[in-house]
Amino acid sequence: MTTKVPPLTYKVIAECSVTKARAGLMTLRHGEVNTPVFMPVGTQGTLKGLLPDQLIELNCQILLGNTYHLGMRPGIETLQKAGGLHKFMSWPRGILTDSGGFQMVSLLKLAQIDENGVNFCSPFDNSECMLTPEHSIQIQNTIGADIMMQLDDVVKTTTVGPRVEEAMHRTIRWLDRCINAHARDEDQSLFPIVQGALDPELRKICADALIQRKVRGYAVGGLSGGESKHEFWRTVHVCTDLLPKDKPRYLMGVGFAADLVVCVALGIDMFDCVFPTRTARFGCALVNTGQMNLKNKKYENDMRPIDDECECSTCSRYTRSYLHHIAAMEAVSCSLLSIHNVAYQLRLMRSMREAIQRDQFPQFICDFMAKHFEGEPVPLWIREALQAVNVDLPPDDVKVKEAVA
Ligand SMILES: [Zn+2]
Known part of the structure; x- marks a missing residue:
């Protein structure tokens, strides 16, 4: 008798040599x-505003x-x-x-x-x-x-x-x-x-x-x-x-x-969370520096995509200006922003997996936090959590804020 393969197998593919992070299959x-x-x-x-085909295109697994x-x-x-x-x-x-x-x-x-x-x-x-x-x-x-x-x-x-x-x-x-x-x-x-x-x-x-x-x-x-x-x-x-x-x-x-x-x-x-699709309903797009509220008037004539590094269909086809224009039409806007937000989350996870596999995850963390908290201090809890797994973030670069003040 052949033994059936279990319905879930898990294999650690790479382990970070500094933190507890691992990449697996x-x-x-x-x-x-x-x-x-x-x-x-x-x-x-169903994901609000997203079809299974679109999720497959985003390589959601x-x-x-x-x-x-x-x-x-x-x-x-x-x-x-x-x-x-x-x-x-x-x-x-x-x-x-x-x-x-x-x-x-x-x-x-x-x-x-x-x-x-x-x-x-x-x-x-x-x-x-x-x-x-x-x-x-x-x-x-x-x-x-x-x-x-x-x-x-x-x-x-x-x-x-x-x-x-x-x-x-x-x-x-x-x-x-x-x-x-x-x-x-x-x-x-x-x-x-x-x-x-x-x-x-x-x-x-x-x-x-x-x-x-x-x-x-x-x-x-x-x-x-x-x-x-x-x-x-x-x-x-x-x-x-x-x-x-x-x-x-x-x-x-x-x-x-x-x-x-x-x-x-x-x-x-x-991980799981309703946040990326929920925030899309309010006209918000996820970006490395946090959230971009496309209802804001400052995007009225902004002809750039949400994020020029993003490969999602929304970023390749639509400008911030257009997304601002349709922000009040909830169904369409929610669908386009959900695509981008799910793409953002999946891309973030992929970048982390790749960094772990190259054993450069600590550097990835430092770069990510610098960008995410650009011009403001990194919250103390994040510094402490990372210290617990041997990552010391560089001191805050708060010059931008000081200069503005
Ligand atoms: Zn995008």
């Missing part, structure tokens, strides 16, 4: 994914689908008839689905958590529903994503006291229920989530327990929820020290450019 049933990777979020089986939204609409039955989300949305590459729990707790004010699962009131007919670990896995098995997330007990990052510990232990118990309910282990990989808020001891207990289970990758959850940046990077640093090196590590809900660079240095391989 993750092979899924739906193609290869080069890590570190950014996964755009397609809430309802994996995207994220929201189980809560997909489970509500189109619903399990339709997805089952369609043969899963890949076929339904005509997307041949990788998909990761979340568990639905976080969306519920954050979207539905009435959601309540007990040992059984997350209780909520259906926003459609007000009936009482419950998302259990088993139910979440059943929906995710139907969606058929390459990577599925366990249902976890999410508390606000800033929560303190016994509730944090309770949620961490419950997350481990729910993981075992998810593993037992998982009916398609030969096609889909289930990732557990390290919880424990900002307490390094709790994070350690949680990570140790997860490592004992047979899984193919790990997620770090419960961050990017109102904690200070100082607490944020320390917790990421603690978690990447605890997790095994031979499996991918996914940091949930993080996507600002500077955060991505810091967290790759801390050893994270996968």
Whole structure:
């Protein structure tokens, strides 16, 4: 009997000799994914304003689908008839689905958590529903994503006291229920989530327990929820020290450019965030120096592309002036800016991978931060986080600002 190839394999291709960054290759049933990777979020089986073909043109290798939204609409039955989300949305590459729990707790004010699962009131007919670990896995098995997330007990990052510990232990118990309910282990990989808020001891207990289970990758959850940046990077640093090196590590809900660079240095391989497509809706384009608000009148007669180094179809065809002109026409503008913003994120990840492979990642970090914070001081948390992985940024070049002042 031949042994079947597992639905996810991960290989470290290059390691930075200074930081904890690594470049890797993750092979899924739906193609290869080069890590570190950014996964755009397609809430309802579509990225707002982007078609699958456009994502393929941008060389997007994996995207994220929201189980809560997909489970509500189109619903399990339709997805089952369609043969899963890949076929339904005509997307041949990788998909990761979340568990639905976080969306519920954050979207539905009435959601309540007990040992059984997350209780909520259906926003459609007000009936009482419950998302259990088993139910979440059943929906995710139907969606058929390459990577599925366990249902976890999410508390606000800033929560303190016994509730944090309770949620961490419950997350481990729910993981075992998810593993037992998982009916398609030969096609889909289930990732557990390290919880424990900002307490390094709790994070350690949680990570140790997860490592004992047979899984193919790990997620770090419960961050990017109102904690200070100082607490944020320390917790990421603690978690990447605890997790095994031979499996991918996914940091949930993080996507600002500077955060991505810091967290790759801390050893994270996968990211997702709604930010690039959300900010596009407000007329904002991502650039190396931060964000460009194209609604601003100063772009009225600016005939340059958003970024002349960007190879996306928006930058090769349209000027800032045109994008300013259509900024009020939300659908078109959102689509053109989403293309650029996703291209920006993917290009940033690609540059990091290449720098890691050349073993020049520390230099990449210094160049990136100099450009990103041009004329203003680099935030202290970034300096400290990078020092923790042996990168000393040069002193701030604040001459520009002083000269203006
Ligand atoms: Zn562009």
